[in-house]
Amino acid sequence: MKLETLAVHTAMEPDPLTGAVSPPIHLSTTFARHPDGVPVGGYVYARESNPTQDLLEKAICDLEGGQRALVFGSGMAAGLSLLQALEPGSTVLFPPDIYHGFRKAAQELLPKWGLTVKTVSFQDLSRLQEVLTAGVRLVWMETPSNPLLEITALSEVIGLARTAGALVCVDNTFATPVLQRPLDLGADISLHATTKAFGGHSDVMGGALVFRDPLLAEHVCETRTLNGAIASPFASWLILRGIRTLPMRVEAQSRNAQAIAEFLAVHPAVSRVFYPGLPSHPGHQIAKRQMRLFGGIVSFRLADGKERALRAVSRVKVFIRATSLGGVESLIEHRASSEGPGTMTPEDLVRLSLGIEHHEDLIADLEQALA
């Protein structure tokens, strides 16, 4: 099945009890047993698993082409549960430009868990290979990256990591399975902040990990049961509903982003645009190879620096000034302010998350804000 069809029909069995086409939300925290002690429906306690969450896991697993998916209360909970499941003494390799929450966790939490953190650019493959031969348990990738939209060559880095015996986790939040499927290219785990495009309406938090190896999934599932990072039934239901329109929304967002990146690329107030769909982007050829479209996020730098960036953000009327991404509404933010002290993001950088509005209204809004 094509992804558009799968998104609608995965985990879409009418409820056997009532025939309801939209699945019920099971809020129960505990589940009954037969007189012999066997659970009636296979469920015991909702911190381990629950029926609504199971539907969402099936859907995400199908979309990513994995063997098993686990869903969590947030994207951070998903990533940190994976990292928490590693043996103390393991080394984790990160590139420099990753989601700031994971960078902060790598500095502040991972050492306390007995994990060694190394950072190396994945753009230099021979340097990467050197670091890998020193023994790495997990390679963490994010492509396109946040907020600089750097593109990493998935096949090449995954190939090197696997040869060195390392696991590979790809934060696929910016691309979604609509644009890019890391497991097809040999990655072990695909990570999502389902808070973003999967939910798609800026009204639900969630995270997911999709695995190729069911044994690794089971090991991480045990960690999730203990740390309680599970997704609530209501959150699971909202994210499952979001999945039905995910392909259409991601395509509309990508088309808007392409139009806006092209508009910004020739604007005199803009010194640089970061969007992998522009032929001038250093990762354009690789992105074309591994992505179907280029996603809904555009970053750009202002020629006149931070004040000009803040002024542009303050003047928009259609874009909403807020952090986050992947919703139906277009958002704009001064990224360094959102990331706070210690940020490595340039002070003159503005990040856009494109929604599904008409691109002409968005361009007109930016035109007056940049004037």
Ligand SMILES: *Cc1c(COP(=O)(O)O)cnc(C)c1O
């Ligand atoms: C938002 C985001 C996360 C974290 O997700 P939360 O649901 O906010 O915990 C991780 N990675 C990327 C790329 C993100 O954009």
